[in-house]
Amino acid sequence: MLIHIDYNGSEPICDQVVGQIKLMVVSGRLKPGEKLPSIRRLAEELKINPTTVSRIYTQLAQEGVVALRQGQGAFVTDGPARLAPEVIREEIGTLARQLLVEGLRHRLTIEQIGEIVQEEYQKIEGGTA
Amino acid sequence: MLIHIDYNGSEPICDQVVGQIKLMVVSGRLKPGEKLPSIRRLAEELKINPTTVSRIYTQLAQEGVVALRQGQGAFVTDGPARLAPEVIREEIGTLARQLLVEGLRHRLTIEQIGEIVQEEYQKIEGGTA
Amino acid sequence: MLIHIDYNGSEPICDQVVGQIKLMVVSGRLKPGEKLPSIRRLAEELKINPTTVSRIYTQLAQEGVVALRQGQGAFVTDGPARLAPEVIREEIGTLARQLLVEGLRHRLTIEQIGEIVQEEYQKIEGGTA
Amino acid sequence: MLIHIDYNGSEPICDQVVGQIKLMVVSGRLKPGEKLPSIRRLAEELKINPTTVSRIYTQLAQEGVVALRQGQGAFVTDGPARLAPEVIREEIGTLARQLLVEGLRHRLTIEQIGEIVQEEYQKIEGGTA
DNA sequence: GTGGTCTAGACCACG
């Protein structure tokens, strides 16, 4: 699955894995309908507890990234339930504000921040083809 | 201090206050050299625990937003210690990636995400004048 | 049998099939006395495991929707065993309560919930004629 | 907390408790801003494992019923994030369909089912005053 | 004191 875990950092393991799987879905490296490794298999591969993987998959399911089917496994969905547009606007706005505050704090200009967003977008979409 | 705390949300109080103080610094509402309220005073004003305020100031000091001077209080710095450009690029890149992943996941286009970033930037800079 | 399975959803396949067969019986598309396909045939048709179909038929038999006759197959009954009115009242009351709790939680009025019930009733009875 | 658990039934304990807490919120017996018992306290009271209560509270938080605040406890919110109207319609429609199928199956008329919904609504709203 | 994360291992339901 090409997931890298930093076991010593302060970010919880489950957040790290959830983030990387979301990225793989958005970038197209994991496609709708595709099957993820089983809980036990991924736990072995990442050397973490199966219960932790279970929690990761459950969280992804709640965010609409995957669907869990008993006896079959975890499958990538074709997108999350649509939230009201103003809810999405608020959520993304909060993330944008955090990005701006940290960027400006470190003496970047709005243009430089915009460039970084574009560069990261290219990296993500590069995997879609 | 014009800080608003959402006591009913799930975001930790200390994160809320840290975020808003950073925002006030970046937007120019708090200027370099300016003195922040004492721990006791701010705790009273926000009706939170003094030890929480203490942790907030410590965290801000670690991030280079304020400098703590023994017995005198917390003073806004003129910016964090200059990190290597690659380090800043990586940190901001991570935030940009999170923004993009969540935005794209909710079916926003890169253009819509860019617009939200611009709108939030206007809100921040509106306070600078 | 005109059963549609959502292989990408999180609802167990057996629940989906049980629900649709019950719906076909209630709406009159399956009539009392009618024979259902054999386990093997339905399993082939729906491309699911025969043991799953077996469990589906067993569950339908337990709920009184069909009767299983040794070596002959599953036949639609003319209704479940008549339970005491209080038992039925309690079971349906529980389902009504769940409907109301979820509806009210999402800011629907009792009138809107009632309308949805009526609309769904029309959809069901449209198949009876 | 006046929660009753059936330890022998087939419905998972966590679903039972989640359902009852939702009902208490919708009916006004638990009001927005009100604090729920701590995880450890409720675990003791219900004689179940603290981890199970934790999962219950987490689920309620994800459904927008409560907000969890570290160091403080669980607090009733003033409602879930607004979903797109068609999503709500679909979710409630599914519950309505289940209600109708079970009711009609047990030989109730649409009028009788409507009466049960009204009666249950009175029971819920009776607690609001 | 509070909730959040992680581990460990049992048992059940689905396919």
Added chain:
DNA sequence: GTGGTCTAGACCACC
């Protein structure tokens, strides 16, 4: 084989 639930107990972050 798959995921789902529950228990048990450790350690950390927040207030």
